[in-house]
Amino acid sequence: MARRRQWSSGGVAAAAVLGLLSVLCAGHPAPGGFPLQPRFYEHTCPQMQAIVGAIVARAHAEDPRMAASLLRLHFHDCFVQGCDASVLLDADGSGRFVTEKRSNPNRDSLRGFEVIDEIKAAVEHACPRVVSCADIVAVAARDSVVLTGGPGWEVPLGRRDSLTASLSGSNNLIPAPNDSLPTIIGKFANQGLDVVDLVALSGGHTIGDSRCVSFRQRLYGQNNNGQVDRTLNPAYAAELRGRCPRSDGDQNLFALDPASQFRFDTSTTTTSSP
Numbered sequence: 081m082a083r084r085r086q087w088s089s090g091g092v093a094a095a096a097v098l099g100l101l102s103v104l105c106a107g108h109p110a111p112g113g114f115p116l117q118p119r120f121y122e123h124t125c126p127q128m129q130a131i132v133g134a135i136v137a138r139a140h141a142e143d144p145r146m147a148a149s150l151l152r153l154h155f156h157d158c159f160v161q162g163c164d165a166s167v168l169l170d171a172d173g174s175g176r177f178v179t180e181k182r183s184n185p186n187r188d189s190l191r192g193f194e195v196i197d198e199i200k201a202a203v204e205h206a207c208p209r210v211v212s213c214a215d216i217v218a219v220a221a222r223d224s225v226v227l228t229g230g231p232g233w234e235v236p237l238g239r240r241d242s243l244t245a246s247l248s249g250s251n252n253l254i255p256a257p258n259d260s261l262p263t264i265i266g267k268f269a270n271q272g273l274d275v276v277d278l279v280a281l282s283g284g285h286t287i288g289d290s291r292c293v294s295f296r297q298r299l300y301g302q303n304n305n306g307q308v309d310r311t312l313n314p315a316y317a318a319e320l321r322g323r324c325p326r327s328d329g330d331q332n333l334f335a336l337d338p339a340s341q342f343r344f345d346t347s348t349t350t351t352s353s354p
């Protein structure tokens with residue numbers, strides 16, 4: 081996706097706004113000075129949101145996992161340098177940066193790049209050199225939530241795409257599955273997000289899957305004792321162990337919310353506590 085770069089609509093600044101849920105969509109000013117706003121493309125690309133919506137809807141119809149993947153793509157973009165599409169960049173051979181796609185949180189798990197590619201191509205066709213990839217990712221995430229039954233919100237627009245990426249930022253800033261609560265709170269605070277934001281954004285796990293490798297530690301030695309994490313429901317833990325063995329099946333997938341895997345709702349199964 082190196083060609084993404086020549087499509088960026090100029091400017092290297094990353095808008096440090098996380099437009100993931102409505103509570104967060106106040107629209108922080110971009111470092112360049114002017115605030116993000118929902119009508120940013122009203123005159124320059126009025127079809128932008130319709131194009132994104134149509135392609136996300138088709139991608140979701142073809143692959144119901146895609147909604148969760150696009151939501152996560154936005155999150156993993158925003159936590160590194162702000163919501164600047166840095167997550168999309170491939171190394172360009174100049175050696176200036178290493179792609180974030182190779183980071184621990186992203187490697188073998190981040191998805192949806194080809195959907196963003198398709199949207200970007202369609203938007204470029206309609207309105208050349210106007211719409212940033214970062215805005216496309218933000219709108220695609222919102223549309224993914226709406227498509228799966230979640231709330232909608234107005235997405236402030238006008239982000240600028242980054243010309244660089246940060247592998248170390250991706251490795252160190254994005255919460256890890258086994259981070260402690262204080263660490264996670266700290267990582268959100270780094271982004272200007274408080275614990276209410278943390279809880280709201282964690283709700284995004286109402287859709288999507290987790291890989292075995294992400295929670296194996298809880299099944300086989302959370303406290304270095306070789307025992308299953310005792311805060312897990314034993315029956316559920318046994319079920320998870322069945323398809324998440326001690327040392328194989330890293331990529332095996334498990335619904336995060338097994339009762340309604342593809343519904344963005346407020347119910348969760350009560351399997352994670354005794």
Ligand SMILES: *[C@@H]1O[C@H](CO)[C@@H](O)[C@H](O)[C@H]1NC(C)=O
Nearest residue numbers: 256257258259260293297302
């Ligand atoms: C979290 O998992 C990583 C990768 O498996 C491991 O290196 C690290 O020690 C774990 N951290 C904690 C706090 O258990």
